[in-house]
Amino acid sequence: MEDKPIISRYAIDEIKGLFIPVEIPKDSELELVIGISSEELTFRELSNYFAIIDKFYGRLYSDGIYSYAHRKWEQIKIYEIRQGSIEAVIREALENSQNFVILYILLKHLPNFIKSSAEGIKNLAESYKFYQEASVIKESRRNKKAFKESLKEDQELKKLNPNHLTQLAKLLEYIYSKEYKRIPKASETSRNKIKRIHLRIRKKDN
Incomplete structure (x- = not known):
């Protein structure tokens, strides 16, 4: 694990x-x-973004991403794709919603995280591997501080206890660092093609 x-x-x-x-x-x-804006949307842009959703969710899976990869019935699914501009709907029971909420925050803040640059993301990943080079550690700390500040500015997270915000930031940074090779392309799609992303409650069908 x-x-x-x-x-x-x-x-x-x-x-x-x-x-x-x-x-x-x-x-x-x-x-x-x-x-999702469908204007000149390429298959690669869409696949990059959906792949990062699957990877993020797998990283949140309680038994780890490798168990997640082998349990098809547990993998995140799109329940609806609506016409117009594309609208993808992913659904989860309320009782199992904690990873869903974290996934939403991960996707929402993906463009903010990429502002630290691809090199910064690579350095963050290296720091998790316990590289001891001073320049890597210094850059990683700078990126972490900037990212945490962006979370503080999120209106939906403003009321969050500071200690809990720190815990959340560490978890997000960890997951981003694990997928640093995929993040630049997925983030580009997020900036250019994702028009909106939000959570909503749905009454379960009987």
Whole structure:
């Protein structure tokens, strides 16, 4: 199993509470809705973005990404693709929604993270491998600080306890670092083709 940063149950509950009202029926579902511009959209752009979604979700999987890869029934699925500008809808039961919420934050902040540059992402990945070169560590710290500041500016996360925000930032950085080779292309698609991304509650069909 991967040695990813620990995020406390209290932090998870608070983060979920920012997006999921307490009074919502327990049998509801949480939808992640991604609006994609279809204008001159290439297959490669779309596949890069969907691949990073799958990788992010796999990194959040409790038994690790390798177990996730071998359990097709657990893998994230698109439940609807709507016409017009493309709208992809991914769905999860409310009781299993914690990774879904983190996935939403990962996708939302992907363009912010890439601002540290591809080299910065590579350095962050290297620091997780315990490279001791001073320049790598210094650059990594600078990138982490800038990224955490971008999270603080997120209106949806403003009320988050500072300690919980730190835990969240560490988890996001870890997952980004694991996929640093894929991030530049996926981030470019995010900036140029993703028109909107949001969470919404859906009453489960009977």
